[in-house]
Amino acid sequence: MTQLLTPTRRAVLGGIAVAPFILPSRLSAQMRFADYPFTLGVASGSPLADGFVLWTRLAPSPMEPHGGMPMKPIAVDWEVAEDSGFKAVVQKGTETAWPELGHSVHAEVAGLKPGRSYWYRFLCGGEKSLVGRAATLPAAGSAVARxxxxxxxxxxxxxxxxxxxxxxxxxxxxxxxxxxxxxxxxxxxxxxxxxxxxxxxxxxxxxxxxxxxxxxxxxxxxxxxxxxxxxxxxxxxxxxxxxxxxxxxxxxxxxxxxxxxxxxxxxxxxxxxxxxxxxxxxxxxxxxxxxxxxxxxxxxxxxxxxxxxxxxxxxxxxxxxxxxxxxxxxxxxxxxxxxxxxxxxxxxxxxxxxxxxxxxxxxxxxxxxxxxxxxxxxxxxxxxxxxxxxxxxxxxxxxxxxxxxxxxxxxxxxxxxxxxxxxxxxxxxxxxxxxxxxxxxxxxxxxxxxxxxxxxxxxxxxxxxxxxxxxxxxxxxxxxxxxxxxxxxxxxxxxxxxxxxxxxxxxxxxxxxxxxxxxxxxxxx
Incomplete structure (x- = not known):
């Protein structure tokens, strides 16, 4: 069982400096948040044998209208690794958080190995989400004991x-x-x-x-x-x-x-x-x-x-x-x-x-x-x-x-x-x-x-x-x-x-x- 990080700014960042990245020009330029944007945590779901969906929602002020977000699309990076320390990152990508959808993110990951656990996180505006555990289903027709x-x-x-x-x-x-x-x-x-x-x-x-x-x-x-x-x-x-x-x-x-x-x-x-x-x-x-x-x-x-x-x-x-x-x-x-x-x-x-x-x-x-x-x-x-x-x-x-x-x-x-x-x-x-x-x-x-x-x-x-x-x-x-x-x-x-x-x-x-x-x-x- 993975040790989950406590959802605080200190625990999520873990003392690690986040390298800056450039957002696509059609989206918001280099977004910076006054408050931590991943307050609602992370989730994974809808697993298949080669992948799953990764979820988060940008909401620095989650109990305020629009979650405290500007009314424009924001680019959000994600990473998937074979270990909780992210030494073996196997997939990464960028997803758009649209204001029309509450700045939620649904990243559909594919091309992974069947029947095993993975770990994932999101990055945006120099901030990291907490780490979640995802898993793929066993391969089609494979023998499964439990x-x-x-x-x-x-x-x-x-x-x-x-x-x-x-x-x-x-x-x-x-x-x-x-x-x-x-x-x-x-x-x-x-x-x-x-x-x-x-x-x-x-x-x-x-x-x-x-x-x-x-x-x-x-x-x-x-x-x-x-x-x-x-x-x-x-x-x-x-x-x-x-x-x-x-x-x-x-x-x-x-x-x-x-x-x-x-x-x-x-x-x-x-x-x-x-x-x-x-x-x-x-x-x-x-x-x-x-x-x-x-x-x-x-x-x-x-x-x-x-x-x-x-x-x-x-x-x-x-x-x-x-x-x-x-x-x-x-x-x-x-x-x-x-x-x-x-x-x-x-x-x-x-x-x-x-x-x-x-x-x-x-x-x-x-x-x-x-x-x-x-x-x-x-x-x-x-x-x-x-x-x-x-x-x-x-x-x-x-x-x-x-x-x-x-x-x-x-x-x-x-x-x-x-x-x-x-x-x-x-x-x-x-x-x-x-x-x-x-x-x-x-x-x-x-x-x-x-x-x-x-x-x-x-x-x-x-x-x-x-x-x-x-x-x-x-x-x-x-x-x-x-x-x-x-x-x-x-x-x-x-x-x-x-x-x-x-x-x-x-x-x-x-x-x-x-x-x-x-x-x-x-x-x-």
Whole structure:
């Protein structure tokens, strides 16, 4: 594990004088900063077998409009080395930080060796960024003995400290999968516990609820300044996706939850998702010419696993049955109802069918298991409201049963399918059933902070266990799921903290569940 530099001016510069360089004439001439420009740290992501994306954003005053930057493009140099001391630099280049994109940098590096770690940094105006670790994926078809990654997300800034990210930085991982909710769009002070009751925030968001890109930039900057999050972003390459809170709670396609006209809402959505792009280590192709931001992608990890990352928000039809936790209604079976669009569905089906890897990992945003949520104690789920009817989360795959069943059919034809999910603010280990048989298993990762400290078991979950025989285990602490994959098995280690309202808590493994290759169903590891 690389020793990460503390993100201070002294640590970043390390006492090394930076040689001056000449910027291209079409850009700003020899930029000099009054304050350190790399305050938001660095990140790498979207790894391939021969390269990855390197990210930073120039922001000497990150909580001010435009990050304290002049409104002109700036040239930023980058270096990639085979060692953390940069004695063996193997690639270098220059990227433009455009004011239109918040002076963010997305450098796409290629031509590297497969299956190994690299170290990188940025240089601009006589300043150096901190050093980050990136990594390439194993070569296509190569024999791979192990893959380890953490699933993280749902990180409401006000609900707790980001100790879980510090623990992620300390783990031995090949990559991190971020399933979404990097920010929360709530107004300051709107922190809720696991029972949706107000809780005392540990810290407050700056500014009001964001609607325009400048508002969102402030919120992303405040999140990314957190040193624990900054450490996790620098320690490992990330695969990044978004869910709802990057824009607004429970948005779906062109619809928000407040009945805003779609032509108005898409303006907010476009600005919010551009801001997500500006702060994530994702490829430039993620930002389309028409302003659409779509991350869905696929990655092969040698002969061990094919990873599919669909987008379950951008092309979704409006949630049926009035959204939230409801009994099934006729609207859910309406032709054309979709969680992902037909092109993505075909892409996913083709990707499963053509794969020669041992495992299929579907890394996505919302729960696939159609969990009956009756009688948990929440008013909109209680039997006194809905009687004995099964209750489903309409903001999950539970609200789109026809497309889910087609997907489960594809899982059954392929075998060795594991789904890794977030969104729920709880841990779940469950089997996915289709036609009376198990066709896959799902590890749902809890939140980093959302919901506050939680409990080992949320009151009412025992009813879920009775009503859902395919649900094997649940837990209500904060943390992440660490997947450990070998040719023989896929193990989900549920890593949890006893509190997030207290800083620097230790991490523990609350439970581990395993799927064995060639067999169906979860077992205790």
């Amino acid at each position: 893959m380890r990654f953490a699933a993280v997300g749902c990180q409401h800034f006000e609900a707790g400290w980001y100790t879980a990210f510090r623990r992620v930085a300390e783990e031995d991982l090949d990559f991190v999968f971020h399933y979404g909710d990097y920010i929360y769009e709530y107004h300051p002070g709107y922190a809720l516990d696991e029972n949706k009751r107000p809780m005392q925030p540990v810290r407050l968001y700056a500014g009001r609820e964001p609607f325009a890109i400048g508002d969102y930039r402030i919120r992303y900057a405040q999140e990314t300044l957190d040193p624990d999050l900054m450490a996790a972003r620098a320690a490992h390459p990330w695969f990044c996706t978004y869910d709802d809170h990057e824009v607004q709670n429970n948005w779906a396609g062109v619809y928000d939850q407040n009945g805003t006209p779609p032509e108005v809402f898409v303006t907010r959505r476009r600005q919010a998702l551009q801001c997500w792009y500006e702060h994530m280590p994702v490829r430039k192709s993620t930002l389309l010419a028409d302003g659409t931001v779509d991350f869905h992608t696929r990655a092969d990890f040698g002969d061990l696993a094919r990873l599919h990352l669909p987008n379950t928000r951008l092309y979704r039809t409006d949630q049926p049955c009035g959204d939230n936790y409801k009994p099934m209604c006729a609207e859910a079976a309406k032709p054309g109802a979709q969680m992902i669009d037909p092109a993505q569905e075909k892409w996913l089906d083709d990707g499963l069918a053509s794969s020669r890897q041992r495992w299929q990992g579907v890394l996505q945003q919302v729960m696939m298991c159609p969990l009956d949520r009756r009688s948990t104690g929440d008013s909109d789920e209680d039997a006194s409201v809905h009687g004995d009817k099964p209750v489903f989360n309409m903001d999950s795959w539970g609200g789109y049963p026809a497309q889910r069943e087609r997907l489960f059919d594809a899982f059954g034809r392929k075998g060795n399918v594991v789904v890794v999910t977030g969104d729920e603010h709880q841990n779940f280990a469950s089997d996915l059933m289709h036609g009376g048989r198990v066709v896959g298993s799902e590890f749902v990762s809890t939140s980093i902070t959302s919901g506050g400290d939680g409990h080992d078991t949320r009151p009412g979950n025992e009813t879920w266990m009775r009503n859902n025989p395919n649900l094997k285990w649940t837990n209500d602490r904060r943390g992440y799921v660490l997947s450990e994959v070998t040719p023989e098995s896929w193990i989900g280690h549920y890593r949890t903290l006893d509190a997030v309202t207290v800083k620097d808590m230790p991490i523990r493994t609350a439970a581990s569940w395993v799927v064995e290759s060639g067999k169906t169903g979860l077992q205790r590891a």
